[in-house]
Amino acid sequence: MRVALNFNLKSQLPGKGFLTGAGSKMAEEESQFDEFEQIDFLRDRHVRFFQRTLQVLPERYASLETTRLTIIFFALSGLDVMDALHVIDRNIMIECIYSLQVLPTSDRKINLSRCGFRGSSHIGIPYSTKGPGVFHPYDSGHVAMTYTGLCSLLILGDDLTRVNKKACLAGLRALQLEDGSFYAVPEGSENDIRFIYCAASICYMLDDWSGMDIQKAIEYIRGSLSYDNGFGQGAGRESHGGWTYCAIASLSLMGRLEEALSQRELDRIRRWCIMRQQTGFHGRPNKPVDTCYSFWVGATLELLDVFKYTNFDKNRNFILSTQDRLVGGFAKWPDSHPDPLHAYLGLCGLSLIGEPSLRKVHPALNITHRAFEHLQQLQQTWRRSHGSCSRRM
Numbered sequence: 001m002r003v004a005l006n007f008n009l010k011s012q013l014p015g016k017g018f019l020t021g022a023g024s025k026m027a028e029e030e031s032q033f034d035e036f037e038q039i040d041f042l043r044d045r046h047v048r049f050f051q052r053t054l055q056v057l058p059e060r061y062a063s064l065e066t067t068r069l070t071i072i073f074f075a076l077s078g079l080d081v082m083d084a085l086h087v088i089d090r091n092i093m094i095e096c097i098y099s100l101q102v103l104p105t106s107d108r109k110i111n112l113s114r115c116g117f118r119g120s121s122h123i124g125i126p127y128s129t130k131g132p133g134v135f136h137p138y139d140s141g142h143v144a145m146t147y148t149g150l151c152s153l154l155i156l157g158d159d160l161t162r163v164n165k166k167a168c169l170a171g172l173r174a175l176q177l178e179d180g181s182f183y184a185v186p187e188g189s190e191n192d193i194r195f196i197y198c199a200a201s202i203c204y205m206l207d208d209w210s211g212m213d214i215q216k217a218i219e220y221i222r223g224s225l226s227y228d229n230g231f232g233q234g235a236g237r238e239s240h241g242g243w244t245y246c247a248i249a250s251l252s253l254m255g256r257l258e259e260a261l262s263q264r265e266l267d268r269i270r271r272w273c274i275m276r277q278q279t280g281f282h283g284r285p286n287k288p289v290d291t292c293y294s295f296w297v298g299a300t301l302e303l304l305d306v307f308k309y310t311n312f313d314k315n316r317n318f319i320l321s322t323q324d325r326l327v328g329g330f331a332k333w334p335d336s337h338p339d340p341l342h343a344y345l346g347l348c349g350l351s352l353i354g355e356p357s358l359r360k361v362h363p364a365l366n367i368t369h370r371a372f373e374h375l376q377q378l379q380q381t382w383r384r385s386h387g388s389c390s391r392r393m
């Protein structure tokens with residue numbers, strides 16, 4: 001792999017035809033030392049990788065069928081980061097996502113607390129993008145699918161008018177536990193800080209925080225701050241880059257970062273995150289670096305306003321060393337198989353360090369700034385119409 005990489009790099013070096021004799025040998029040797037400095041970003045391969053992700057998935061993804069909407073989000077947002085959404089049919093995608101909305105039944109009683117977005121059509125509910133919903137004992141939204149569903153609609157430029165916001169928020173409220181954390185589904189599941197992040201993102205996007213008890217959620221987040229100043233999955237759990245992102249991004253979306261954590265705590269969290277950089281970033285002390293943490297930890301540092309103190313070159317070189325030069329996408333490690341999550345988060349990691357051809361990513365919502373600006377415009381319209389309605393009343 002390394003030989004092939006070198007060969008490809010050499011063939012792309014500018015002016016290689018002028019390198020002859022002893023001077024050229026030295027120059028070649030030198031270029032081997034900084035081979036990663038020269039790795040190019042293979043945009044077109046990554047565009048095709050995400051196109052394939054939306055069309056057909058390998059058999060090994062079968063177990064992820066119930067969370068397919070998340071994979072759709074990785075692909076759509078990945079294309080958006082690369083400014084390549086023109087390669088897909090937006091209307092078909094929008095209809096496909098609306099067909100996954102769990103809508104209230106006609107009497108609005110049986111399933112209101114089960115609303116949101118489901119991950120795929122696996123349950124066998126007839127295809128429909130309009131209400132009323134059909135009751136099925138095993139059908140319900142999933143908090144991460146509602147988050148990625150709303151993000152995907154925003155990325156596609158939809159105006160969210162067909163999202164049943166009241167039902168989404170009712171479904172969300174039903175998932176919060178007494179300790180402030182959230183289940184993913186009404187039947188119960190793991191409950192932790194990940195799903196608080198999804199819930200906070202949903203409330204932020206819908207511009208309505210009635211979907212959660214913010215104070216209880218903040219108490220759960222605070223309780224998850226570990227002795228070494230990272231956040232764990234819950235109280236007493238090991239600090240981890242992913243949980244730390246969920247904690248800081250949630251507080252940031254709530255607008256409560258500075259209120260929930262003291263300056264001293266914030267500085268210690270900054271230090272814990274900065275220490276996660278080796279070449280790229282790892283998620284926990286003494287673990288290998290992994291592409292996705294260039295986003296999880298990088299975005300946390302960005303939200304804490306200290307990302308600029310990290311080493312961008314080392315980070316970029318590591319991310320690009322996990323790029324699959326044949327089929328596109330990024331893997332968690334060099335010479336491993338790429339997957340949609342690491343492909344998307346690799347792009348986001350590169351976007352954070354200002355890779356020239358990529359759109360900027362909003363560090364707390366994990367969508368592009370372009371999609372975020374679209375959301376802001378929608379929210380202004382909602383507030384204006386809400387204001388004129390309440391004036392009329």
Ligand SMILES: [Zn+2]
Nearest residue numbers: 290291292332
């Ligand atoms: Zn990873």
